[in-house]
Amino acid sequence: MGKLDKKIALITGGGSGIGRATSLLFAAEGARVVVADWAEDHARAVVAEIAAHGGEAIAIKVDVSKGADAERMVIETVKHFGRLDILYNNAGIGFARPLHMMTEEEWDRVVDVDLKGVFLGCKYALPELMKHGGVILSTASVAGLEGIRRMGHYCAAKAGVILLTKSMAMDYAEYGIRVNCVCPGGISTPLAETGYDKLTPEKLERAKNATAAMHLLNRVGQPEEIARVALFLCSDDASFVTGQAVVADGGWTAGHRFGSSR
Template sequence: MSLVGKVVIVTGASSGIGAAIAEAFAKSGARVALIGRNETNLKATEAACKAANSNAELLLITADVTVDAERIINETVQKFGQLDVLVNNAGILAYGNILDISVEQFDSILNTNLRAVFLLTKFAAPHLVKTQGNIVNVSSVAGLRSFPNTSVYCTSKAALDQFTRCIALDLAPKQVRVNAVNPGVITTEIFTRSGMSAEEYAAFLQQGKESHALGRVGAPKEVADAVIFLAADTASFITGATLPIDGGKHAMCPR
């Protein structure tokens, strides 16, 4: 496989989509740096990666992407000697109407979902040029469509999509590809961490049967499979793309 021996950074690897992405890369034979703030959860992801591939070479970096971007890149390159793929997955979600949300929410979400991606990309780019590697950003259907009471999150993901396209053009002359995946509702902890109660989350998943054309919400592995595709040579002629992994949600309109 084209990913065997490649060095991959996955941010937000301690849970949800990021953990699934890290496991998929490990299974594919890549050497993976797992980045997250929760060391205990990172170790759980490490165990899953080892279960997928007992020979997997892994590096755990407990870090906050908003302040540790340069350290993340440097420690990975120091450990493995190169960098082939950067997966910008770490992100946060919060809700609120413009009449109620605070400036602090805006700053926090943009800092994590956009500014940290900018920093990681900036520090990673010279290494990716050397390997003619690539970047996969984990965006959201919220970057493609508008939803009420989610304005800051939607804005951060729309900006991430445009950043993806612009950096794809910046780096194309160096043969570095840059793409994004745009998941719909995926069964992860991000919704309960954003403040949903267990009952609200259950109702939200039930609603997903109607808001996604395929009649269900998605699983983390389905996003991970798409990330693997974009990172591998199978996508060698794809750059600047935003790929919905959303069961058709982006194509739907309310009746």
């Protein structure tokens, strides 16, 4: 018996990285999964992987920053599977840019996808979840807990996700809805490795070592390590957990490494 048997899970950004790993794990644990992603071909590839392992999933092309798309992804989910139990707002983007060099459009895009996208997903999923209870999970970040240089737009959006999570948990507990977010540290995904292909081998090595050293465990995480936290939070194992920002960061935020070589 799987931890998510009979559950219908809608996962945004399910076509890559953390969302892909979570879609595969949730399906392996018995959920029927909606893989919602802007990159439709990636979403379809994940659906094919799930089917190859005997699971059931559909792909939906969606831009989470658009209200009409968010509404449609919930309508299509319910039309296809009959209900919705789990919404995982995971789609996100980010790039480094000093604030004085950032255009208004760049700021808007990151905040629209990373923060407004969570609001829109919840706005349209909540009426379904309020019928019978359910779970909302979102991917925040250590960037919502601490500042990161040249990532002001991303930090602001992810900090917003954390307090949106706590606030929603308070509003919807009475409907049997648990609301949490996960705060990953550096995870090996295409998003985290943006620009790596433009570096010389020496600079790439230095960048990888510097990123690894941000973590007490001296390595970045793998998407599957966040997927397992997501599984815990979305399953009945976490039946008493709501309103929390659960940190899975290899020790990034444990404290300042004053007097240590790392």
